[in-house]
Amino acid sequence: MESSKEEILEEVMGKHGGELVRLAFNYVKDNETAKDMVQNTFIKCYENLDNFRSDSAMKTWLYRITINQCKDYLRSWHYRKVHARSLVGSAFNSLLPSTEDEVIKESEQEEMKKLIFSLPPKYREVIFLFYYKSFSLGEISEITDLKINTIKTRLSRGRQKLKNLMEEATIYEG
Structure with missing residues (x-):
């Protein structure tokens, strides 16, 4: 039935x-x-x-x-x-003002979120779907209507941009 x-x-x-x-x-x-x-x-x-x-x-x-x-x-x-x-x-x-405990507890997660959300949308989208939602490249291709090679390129460039942003953040903090 x-x-x-x-x-x-x-x-x-x-x-x-x-x-x-x-x-x-x-x-x-x-x-x-x-x-x-x-x-x-x-x-x-x-x-x-x-x-x-x-x-x-x-x-x-x-x-x-x-x-x-x-x-x-x-x-x-x-x-x-x-x-x-x-x-x-x-x-x-x-x-x-916010409490010190809250700031310490959430600062690392928030910093990573800020870095990811500061990426251009085309990189942020594939990074989110791949790393946070654990979609395969094929599934991301279906969701975004992009070719798998485009997704691979955007993941690679997005990771590189994220790495650069993390290094810049470390330089400014240090």
Whole structure:
């Protein structure tokens, strides 16, 4: 007996919802917006479920939809307007004191995140998918619609850029 679209969607939401929100958050940097992006992903999934050919895994299809949703959002006028306002707000909030324990505990992780997020998006994207999400080169190719050799090149250049940034950070700290 075949599952209905609703049953398939419910299963997919339970299985991949959390990781898709984390993926979207890495693009949009806002939890509520990330949830909205994933909700839009599931709407598109539902609408196009009959067209899904199973040429790729459901997970890679969902990742691709989510990434495209996020990229579209980041190009939108609404995002640019909201982002400008939040920059002003975060500049003010950064002046507020934080406890020493929190700073020590999170400083290394935050520094690495900053370095990764300072990379150009084309490098940041493949590094994130490869190292943080453990996707294979083939899966990344399906998600990003790039050739595997392009992904290999971007990984290599991204790692080199990250290494250079880490060395620069060490020089300035030392």
